[in-house]
Amino acid sequence: MAVGATMHTFTVQLADVDRGVYEELSLRVARHPSETDAFMMTRVLAYCLEYEEGIAFSDGISATDEPAVLVRDLTGALTAWIEVGAPDAARLHSGSMQAGRTAVYTHRDPAKVAAPWAGKRIHRGDEILLHSFDPGFVDAAAALVERRSAMTLSVTERRIYLDHGGTSLESDIHTQTAA
Structure with a gap:
């Protein structure tokens, strides 16, 4: 954990109908x-x-050789490289070389995130998925966050429903390839 990082605790009731994942998650997140x-x-x-067995947050900004979220199998091998924000093409290329699956989640305009990747060498770029949300969704959800947050997150037909302290938000999950 970085010096000066603020710890946040999230209790999430996850119901991802699309993938058949139903879990109660207790997440400790260090915010740099x-x-x-x-x-x-x-x-x-x-x-x-992306929740599955072996998922974890990396050490965050201080972990320059790891993505924001990663998945390892029981042997410790990296199976999924999950970036957040607007990673550059070289980082995606490296991540795609190291893991069987690479994805990016962004709270920004996906066209602006993907534009710098055009014409760049990205290993298996046509398999890398860029996920985004409706404009304002992430900002509205972030405004609800407290040091201890409890929320319900449901996904059905690529639509996300988030309930946090009686406030409900929803968004489509938009997906495109990096290439």
Whole structure:
């Protein structure tokens, strides 16, 4: 954990109907001082939407050789490289070389995130998925975050429903390839 990081605890009731994943998650998330609330919320959403055995948050900004979220199998081999925000093409290329699956979750305009990747060498770029949400969804969700947050997150037909303290938000999950 970085010096000056703020710890957040999320209790998430996850019901991902699309993937058949139903879990209660207890997440401890260290928010680096330079990290925005929207970026942290996107990390939490990526973790939930990618949840499977072996998933973990990396050490964050200080872990320059790891993505924001990663998945390892029982042998410790990296199986999924999950970036958050707007990674550069070289980082995606490296991640795709190391893991069987690579994905990006962003709280930004996906066209602006993907534009710098055009014409760049990205290993298996046509297999890398870029996920985004309706404009304002992540910012509205981030505004609800407290040091201890309890929420319900449901996914059905690629639509996300988030309930946090009686406030309900929803968004489509938009997906495109990196290439």
